[in-house]
Amino acid sequence: MAQRVGTPHPAESGGRITRVSGPLVEISGLPGLSMLEVVNIGPDGIAAQAVSINGDEATLQAYEYTGGLKAGDRAERTGHQLAGLLGPGLLGTVFDGLLRPLSSAPLWLTQERQSSAEDPAVLETRWEFEPSVAVGDTVHAGQVLGTVPGAGTVEFRVMAPPSVSGEVSWLAEGKVRPLDPVARIGGVDVPLAQRWPVHRPRPFRERITELAPLQTGQRVLDLLFPVPRGAAAAVPGGFGTGKTLTLQQIAKWSNADVIVYVGCGERGNEMADVLDGLSGLDDPRTGGKLIDRTVIIANTSNMPMMAREASIATGVTVAEFFRDMGYDAVVIADSTSRWAEALREFANRNGDLPAEEGYPASLASELAAFYERAARVRTLGGATASVTVIGAVSPPGGDMSEPVTTGTQRFVRSLWLLDRNLAYSRHYPAVSWRGSFSRDAESLGRWYAAHGDPQWAQRRAQASLLLAEADRLTALAEIIGASSLPGHEQMVLLGGRLLRDGVLLQNALSPNDGYSSAGKGAALLQAVLDVVDTCQTLVARGVPPADVDQYDFTPVLRLREDTGPTDADGVQERSRAFVRQLTESLDRPQTGDANG
Numbered sequence: 001m002a003q004r005v006g007t008p009h010p011a012e013s014g015g016r017i018t019r020v021s022g023p024l025v026e027i028s029g030l031p032g033l034s035m036l037e038v039v040n041i042g043p044d045g046i047a048a049q050a051v052s053i054n055g056d057e058a059t060l061q062a063y064e065y066t067g068g069l070k071a072g073d074r075a076e077r078t079g080h081q082l083a084g085l086l087g088p089g090l091l092g093t094v095f096d097g098l099l100r101p102l103s104s105a106p107l108w109l110t111q112e113r114q115s116s117a118e119d120p121a122v123l124e125t126r127w128e129f130e131p132s133v134a135v136g137d138t139v140h141a142g143q144v145l146g147t148v149p150g151a152g153t154v155e156f157r158v159m160a161p162p163s164v165s166g167e168v169s170w171l172a173e174g175k176v177r178p179l180d181p182v183a184r185i186g187g188v189d190v191p192l193a194q195r196w197p198v199h200r201p202r203p204f205r206e207r208i209t210e211l212a213p214l215q216t217g218q219r220v221l222d223l224l225f226p227v228p229r230g231a232a233a234a235v236p237g238g239f240g241t242g243k244t245l246t247l248q249q250i251a252k253w254s255n256a257d258v259i260v261y262v263g264c265g266e267r268g269n270e271m272a273d274v275l276d277g278l279s280g281l282d283d284p285r286t287g288g289k290l291i292d293r294t295v296i297i298a299n300t301s302n303m304p305m306m307a308r309e310a311s312i313a314t315g316v317t318v319a320e321f322f323r324d325m326g327y328d329a330v331v332i333a334d335s336t337s338r339w340a341e342a343l344r345e346f347a348n349r350n351g352d353l354p355a356e357e358g359y360p361a362s363l364a365s366e367l368a369a370f371y372e373r374a375a376r377v378r379t380l381g382g383a384t385a386s387v388t389v390i391g392a393v394s395p396p397g398g399d400m401s402e403p404v405t406t407g408t409q410r411f412v413r414s415l416w417l418l419d420r421n422l423a424y425s426r427h428y429p430a431v432s433w434r435g436s437f438s439r440d441a442e443s444l445g446r447w448y449a450a451h452g453d454p455q456w457a458q459r460r461a462q463a464s465l466l467l468a469e470a471d472r473l474t475a476l477a478e479i480i481g482a483s484s485l486p487g488h489e490q491m492v493l494l495g496g497r498l499l500r501d502g503v504l505l506q507n508a509l510s511p512n513d514g515y516s517s518a519g520k521g522a523a524l525l526q527a528v529l530d531v532v533d534t535c536q537t538l539v540a541r542g543v544p545p546a547d548v549d550q551y552d553f554t555p556v557l558r559l560r561e562d563t564g565p566t567d568a569d570g571v572q573e574r575s576r577a578f579v580r581q582l583t584e585s586l587d588r589p590q591t592g593d594a595n596g
Helices: 120-124 219-224 243-253 268-280 307-324 336-349 363-372 403-409 420-424 441-450 456-480 487-504 518-540 545-549 568-586
Strands: 015-021 024-028 037-041 046-054 057-062 074-081 083-086 144-148 156-159 166-171 181-185 188-191 194-197 232-236 258-264 294-299 328-334 375-378 384-393
Touching: 024 037, 037 057, 083 307, 144 181, 194 307, 219 456, 219 487, 219 518, 232 243, 232 403, 243 258, 243 268, 243 328, 243 384, 258 268, 258 307, 258 336, 268 294, 294 307, 307 328, 307 336, 307 363, 307 384, 336 363, 336 384, 336 403, 363 384, 363 403, 384 403, 441 456, 456 487, 456 518, 487 518, 487 545, 518 545, 518 568
Parallel strands: 232 384, 258 294, 258 328, 328 384
Antiparallel strands: 015 024, 015 074, 024 057, 037 046, 037 074, 046 057, 083 194, 144 156, 166 181, 181 188, 375 384
């Protein structure tokens, strides 16, 4: 949970509020205040962070509702930045934007809720600590000191803080509370939980340049627009294009160890759907529920606006914490547009010179700082781990030229653009193969080649070319009619339909099709390519294109539903049988024009 209330600074604790404008609060009388320091303001001790300082005057952004604040109310320093208490109890819990558990919150977030910096019940919870080092051992920063059983289906590892190393002179025994020490290293007591400023990236040894794919379980992403572990991806799309459902599917099925789902300014019912889905879904990796390796940060549209800014940073900090344990974590932010809108409103209240569409001039640097925290690294403890960031973008009116969308494209490695026409035709995921891209597809092709699938890059290239040609010919066929096209071009149109409906279309509600393993996805794509090649061969031998087009391809389209989510062998067997049947049915002596 976030730390915001500390002992007031002994020398300078008597500041006063001079102006209140929504989340913007101006104060005076606190000389020595530092940037990003949290200040408690008003009788309820509302958390606010210093964003501008001029002598003993400062501008703060309040993270909570400022109704009732007035000029003359007291402002007190805490000496701390906004920090998260990172320890056992994170997994399987829903927090607000300041990392306070919502399970202990009232139905409405009242002033009493705002004045509670940390949940006393959480601080008094006792956890069993099982050390993995012994007294007399020499440990270094980031090394695992022990584990905490029962803190989630993912093993919770207690690490030496980044600045602590030396000889272990004492270890705790039995159960301890989050702020109790579990070890003494080099004369420094190491507590069970660590506080870390959410705006400061956690350190690591080095970035790893070797790429490995993040498997999302969604074929259109894994086959055409893959994202590496430790990279950043964006999902822009207008209202009704299925952003939230796509992100939920990634949260459910990606092969990450830990999921951090940040609901930033979205509707409460969407977050309820996320929670319900993750709570009811069995996790094949651990045997428990998927929620038990997920952290949910809910800062919905009816919660304080500037907490959106904190929620994004808090989510990445939690993911970095699990990364430092040696895990692959995924941060899903839905949506960064609401976060950017909060930045815009605060900048406008502060009188900053507006840039494009009223957004602050710092928008690009803020986006870069957020996505830059995605990385695959060698941790201080020596493990290889990653944080992958996936951000949704909700452009007003579906305008893909607006600043948040265009700025985001500069800093992500993969763009999964959602198409309104696909969504309205009930094609989900509605990822456009025309507007999406993956900057790392070539490098990931080499990874697949080294890990048993040398044809991955070739299949992807064939599929991309087939889709592009089918789109071009579709526009032409609308003018002159499909039957007027040459036979081989009619087969391209057929192949485009088979690829779209048999591979790229995916039913999120189907037990067989909601998730697709890498092997099954590759087998489905190869099956369609084999069928298209067979059709082209038949037409070249003189079979009328109309006969091929009228053939029943339902068995190919049903492969994704009729085989299990990992049944690549079943897809291959049925595909070979269909190709044989197709050839035997149509490959007979023909007369007449092969072009129909």
